[in-house]
Amino acid sequence: MLQSELFTKTRREAPKDEVAKNAQLLIRAGYIDKLAAGVYTYLPLGLRVLKKVEQIIRDEMNRAGGIELLMPSFHPKELWEKTGRWNTMTDLYKVADSSGREVALGPTHEEVVTPLVGSFISSYRDLPRAVYQFQNKFRMELRAKSGILRGREFIMKDFYSFHRDEKDLAEYYEKMKAVYKRVFDRIGIGEQTFLTFASGGSFSKYSHEFQTITPAGEDTIYLCVNCRVAINKEVKTEQPNCPSCKGSELREERAIEVGNIFELKTKYSNAFGLSYKDEEGKPQPIQMGCYGIGLGRVMGAAVEVFADEKGIVWPEAIAPFSAHLLNLSAETDEVNFAARALYEELSRRDVDVLYDDRKDVSAGEKFKDSDLIGIPLRVVVSKKTLGEKKYEMKKRTEDSARMVGEEELFAAVNKNSLGDLPSDR
RNA sequence: CGGGGCGUAGUAUAUCGGUAGUAUAUAUGCUUUGGGAGCAUAAGGGCCGGGUUCGAUUCCCGGCGCCCCGACCA
Numbered sequence: 001m002l003q004s005e006l007f008t009k010t011r012r013e014a015p016k017d018e019v020a021k022n023a024q025l026l027i028r029a030g031y032i033d034k035l036a037a038g039v040y041t042y043l044p045l046g047l048r049v050l051k052k053v054e055q056i057i058r059d060e061m062n063r064a065g066g067i068e069l070l071m072p073s074f075h076p077k078e079l080w081e082k083t084g085r086w087n088t089m090t091d092l093y094k095v096a097d098s099s100g101r102e103v104a105l106g107p108t109h110e111e112v113v114t115p116l117v118g119s120f121i122s123s124y125r126d127l128p129r130a131v132y133q134f135q136n137k138f139r140m141e142l143r144a145k146s147g148i149l150r151g152r153e154f155i156m157k158d159f160y161s162f163h164r165d166e167k168d169l170a171e172y173y174e175k176m177k178a179v180y181k182r183v184f185d186r187i188g189i190g191e192q193t194f195l196t197f198a199s200g201g202s203f204s205k206y207s208h209e210f211q212t213i214t215p216a217g218e219d220t221i222y223l224c225v226n227c228r229v230a231i232n233k234e235v236k237t238e239q240p241n242c243p244s245c246k247g248s249e250l251r252e253e254r255a256i257e258v259g260n261i262f263e264l265k266t267k268y269s270n271a272f273g274l275s276y277k278d279e280e281g282k283p284q285p286i287q288m289g290c291y292g293i294g295l296g297r298v299m300g301a302a303v304e305v306f307a308d309e310k311g312i313v314w315p316e317a318i319a320p321f322s323a324h325l326l327n328l329s330a331e332t333d334e335v336n337f338a339a340r341a342l343y344e345e346l347s348r349r350d351v352d353v354l355y356d357d358r359k360d361v362s363a364g365e366k367f368k369d370s371d372l373i374g375i376p377l378r379v380v381v382s383k384k385t386l387g388e389k390k391y392e393m394k395k396r397t398e399d400s401a402r403m404v405g406e407e408e409l410f411a412a413v414n415k416n417s418l419g420d421l422p423s424d425r
Numbered sequence: 426c427g428g429g430g431c432g433u434a435g436u437a438u439a440u441c442g443g444u445a446g447u448a449u450a451u452a453u454g455c456u457u458u459g460g461g462a463g464c465a466u467a468a469g470g471g472c473c474g475g476g477u478u479c480g481a482u483u484c485c486c487g488g489c490g491c492c493c494c495g496a497c498c499a
Binding site: 009010011012013014015016017018019034036037085089090091107108110139141142143145150199207218260262264267290326328329330331360361362363364365366367368369371380382383384392 | 426431432435436437438449450457458459460461462490491492493495496497498499
């Protein structure tokens, strides 16, 4: 897309009320805007990142057998009374309409998905099942903080599986660990993200979180240097050694929870009185698991992990664009023509390009903006490059640029287009 | 929810119980064009309510908003 048509602008300074690196950089570069504490707008650039994260997750969830649907945010009070959480969940948003009818704004969807899917399950032949959605969640955080790492409204992928017995649930649960690992690997934060043993509540010994190591994280984890599995501080006292390999050399780290998986077992299916008939016609309880990923947290964690002093550095898979084309001589017809031609050629090759075609903007400002926005590959077209009949190319992670020919440029760009993304042209 | 802090222009800040200053961003003109370019001109500001006072942006009280530490976080 043309940068001259992007309605957002970069800013030199971060708003004084943002301290978190992810929020400062994302606001300065024009990815997000704060509406209220813990409530952010995703601007065109930010939405593109979010959609790329979403598409990777969607692909993996589909491969894991999930079927996508979309449930409402308005949840009748009765559903939450049925599970007892209307009164016990302290961060539940409760709203009443003018007739006095009360609803919850969904912080999670067990109360909706359990009776929904359960109504279609009557036989062992209907199991297993798995459904998921991407949806806005609402949690009345007493203290929203850390930019988009902990908001009051945020987008989450929540996935729910239904099984005939604990064995089938356990096998699926193990499979989902591998699926999650692949998700974070593909997104580009896999090296910093670790399977972490966490509290299992009253139904299982552990649940599992996926924690991305960053000083901005809110959790303390202990990472086993031997097997690369971690344990959350909340269960460290009862489990001093690595729960996986029993190793005792654990390294303390700060981390942000980007995903979690949990064996719900029959907690919710029992609350809604769900059962299925087995081969002998006997009613049996339905076993459930749930699996979440916070999209904003993934995005914020990537900023925290990779940003440098100049700005954001996106992993290629979730960058809003694959290439940032800078036209440094936008007053010169010949250069405009050449830059425009390159822009169109890259677009034809399915490369997402942000083309900085702005006039009356100095070269220095375009470079600064490009560094701040953090697109993986920068391509410069100017009188100078045109004179040499080459392009100047530099990765965001590299210190210096080099001149390349067309073929070398095309070979270097990442074809990462998702087609008709929002704000695509 | 306990504790602390902060609300001045789009943004970042300064000063002050008596005409609110600077930078940047914005508009216009000229110059400039490979790392946030220069000059000139213009426009733009005290969160809301109450109190003290001749006079409040400043002091006091209340509200609202935002940030930080902690607690909480199926």
